[in-house]
Amino acid sequence: MEIYMAPMEGVTNYVFRKAYIKHFSGVDKFFTPFITPHMKKGFSRSERMELDKDYNKGQNLIVQILTNSAEDFLKLSDEIKEMGYSEFNINLGCPSGTVTSKGRGSGFLQDTKALDRFFYEIFEKSTGIKISVKTRIGFCDYDEWDALLRVYEKYDFNEIIIHPRLRSDFYKNNVYMQAFTQACKTLKVKIVYNGDINTQKGFKILNEELRKNGVDAVMIGRGLVRNPLLPEAIKTGVxxxxxxxxxxxxxxxxxxxxxxxxxxxxxLFKLKELWGMVLSDEIYAKTLKKIRKADTINEYNKHIEELK
Incomplete structure (x- = not known):
């Protein structure tokens, strides 16, 4: 089973990934949190670090782009290709209101005609790169999935990563496996599963369904942050x-x-966000509360000592 680390904005960034490969194993492919096209300004400091080959060495790193403009995608991918990247992932999954209100991320799923034109243009004009997609199964209605699949099956994607939820679900409600199975039967490209992989035992149950559909790759986000050993646990079965x-x-x-x-x-903000995922069990509630109240690194360090 191939395991991908999900691109989580502000979480699985360049610092997280660098430290991760030092301490843990099991991840086969990494993704940058989404990068948006810039008009006149150059790359920000964080974007430059996300794309720095030397800093990110040791990672099979794919660049994720967030846009609904073919022109902007082509321009940005050309710039980043010069840095040594050859595969780009298009974000059609982000449910954030600030993203979807602009018709990007999962907001782009509402207009299949525009989405079709977008793909047609980038596949016609891009050269020397692979293109993949990370998608949800619709914006607010499961019936949207049929039309989206008809668009996806037209193009030669390197792979399609599917989070079988609607945008309106955000990260709640159960994943809709029927839609995922439908995609596996319809699409001829490599399919990757994403969603609700939190424990090795839970994955073992899910994997029975994935095998039936010929799926041998998954993307993990929150479950991996909560337990960084999860990819290794899945691969070893322990x-x-x-x-x-x-x-x-x-x-x-x-x-x-x-x-x-x-x-x-x-x-401190970054560390508190990470600990909020790691210490999600009720038994750590008091320690997590102390960590969140820390105003200085020294104060934070004292509370972390309680976990050692």
């Missing part, structure tokens, strides 16, 4: 967690932000 190792991993993230002169306040 359930494993190690809070001590996770603490060491987040200590490295803290130190990396310090080396990058990220600032104490910004570093």
């Amino acid at each position: 359930d494993m967690t190690d809070l001590k190792k996770t603490v060491e991993f987040l200590d490295d993230i803290k130190e990396e932000y310090s080396l990058l002169d990220f600032g104490e306040r910004n570093t």
Whole structure:
């Protein structure tokens, strides 16, 4: 089973990925959080770090782009291709209101005619690159999936990553496996499953369904952040967690932000967000509350010592 690390905005960024490959194994492909086309300005500092080949060495890294403009996609992919990248993933899954209100991310799924024109143009004009898509199964109605599949099957995607939820579901409600199975039967390209992979035991049950559909690749987001050992557990078939190792991993993230002169306040914000996912069990509620209240790194360090 191939395992992909999901691109989570502000979470699985360049610092997270660098520290991750130092401490853990099991991930076969990484994705940058989405990069949007820029008009007059150049790449931001964080975008440059996301794309820096030397900084991200050791990763099979794919660039994810968020746009609904073929012209902007072509221009941006040409710029990034010069940096040594040859595969681009198009974000059609982000449910954020600030994204969908502009007709991007999963908001683009509402207009299949425009989506079709977008793909036609980028496949006609792009050269020397592979194109993949990360998609939801519709915006607010399961019936939208049929029309979306008719668009997807026209084009030679490298792979299609499917999160079988509607945009209106966000990350709640059950995944709609019937739509995923339908895609596996309809599309001739490689299909990757994404959604609700949180434990090795849970994956074992899901994998029975994936095998029936000939699927041998999955993308994991929140489950991987919650337990960074999850990819290795899935590949070995042995359930494993190690809070001590996770603490060491987040200590490295803290130190990396310090080396990058990220600032104490910004570093604390990032660390608190990560710990909010890692310490999701009720038994850690008091410790998590202390971590979230920390105003300085020194105060934060004292609370982390309680976990060691």
